[in-house]
Amino acid sequence: GESVGLHLPTLSVQEGDNSIINCAYSNSASDYFIWYKQESGKGPQFIIDIRSNMDKRQGQRVTVLLNKTVKHISLQIAATQPGDSAVYFCAEKTSGTYKYIFGTGTRLKVLA
Amino acid sequence: NAGVTQTPKFQVLKTGQSMTLQCAQDMNHEYMSWYRQDPGMGLRLIHYSVGAGITDQGEVPNGYNVSRSTTEDFPLRLLSAAPSQTSVYFCASSYSTGASGGYTFGSGTRLTVV
Numbered sequence: 001g002e003s004v005g006l007h008l009p010t011l012s013v014q015e016g017d018n019s020i021i022n023c024a025y026s027n028s029a030s031d032y033f034i035w036y037k038q039e040s041g042k043g044p045q046f047i048i049d050i051r052s053n054m055d056k057r058q059g060q061r062v063t064v065l066l067n068k069t070v071k072h073i074s075l076q077i078a079a080t081q082p083g084d085s086a087v088y089f090c091a092e093k094t095s096g097t098y099k100y101i102f103g104t105g106t107r108l109k110v111l112a
Numbered sequence: 113n114a115g116v117t118q119t120p121k122f123q124v125l126k127t128g129q130s131m132t133l134q135c136a137q138d139m140n141h142e143y144m145s146w147y148r149q150d151p152g153m154g155l156r157l158i159h160y161s162v163g164a165g166i167t168d169q170g171e172v173p174n175g176y177n178v179s180r181s182t183t184e185d186f187p188l189r190l191l192s193a194a195p196s197q198t199s200v201y202f203c204a205s206s207y208s209t210g211a212s213g214g215y216t217f218g219s220g221t222r223l224t225v226v
Contacts, residue, residue: 008152034214034215036214041219041220042219042220043116043202043204043217043218043219043220044155044202044215044217045217046213046214046215046216049213049214089154089155091155091214098143098160098162098168099157099160099170099171100145100157100214100215101157102147102154102155102156103154104152104153104154105154
């Protein structure tokens with residue numbers, strides 16, 4: 001099985017409840033942010049992104065909120081489903097660079 | 113479309129051996145990168161390329177080489193494997209670094225160095 005999540009913070013939510021996963025980013029010059037989902041044994045998969053000129057962006061069942069004042073980004077998942085169980089990563093890109101910096105991840109467990 | 117294809121999926125090496133991890137994408141993406149993923153440390157950038165013939169170092173480049181002779185391929189070479197290189201390696205590509213949609217990742221190569 002996948003060993004990369006052994007020491008990750010874990011969020012457990014009941015099926016049907018809303019989930020909020022938080023991430024603190026490091027660089028105030030970062031201008032683009034992405035949330036990824038990683039299921040066991042697979043590569044990360046794009047969920048939603050947001051640019052620094054926005055505070056909020058919505059997708060299907062997911063919302064990303066960006067607070068530049070405190071350098072915080074959150075992912076909200078509505079009506080969490082068993083298929084949402086995975087590790088979630090935030091990533092930031094600094095303006096003028098080609099490099100993405102990834103957070104360490106949060107494991108989401110959906111309880112039936 | 114196959115997306116990003118990595119081979120092999122699993123590999124065991126002895127200390128001191130060399131090998132190449134293959135990565136190919138069929139989306140005509142200019143930007144490709146290699147990451148390693150270790151428990152509790154997220155994804156760390158090893159090397160990246162912004163186009164054929166152009167490569168640069170990421171956060172943890174020591175012990176690895178890359179080349180980009182074509183748009184499609186971006187192999188990662190381990191020069192002399194060490195136990196510290198035991199990890200899961202991901203190749204990723206995108207149309208451009210700030211393009212909406214971010215990276216497309218491969219399914220990974222799990223490498224064990226004994």
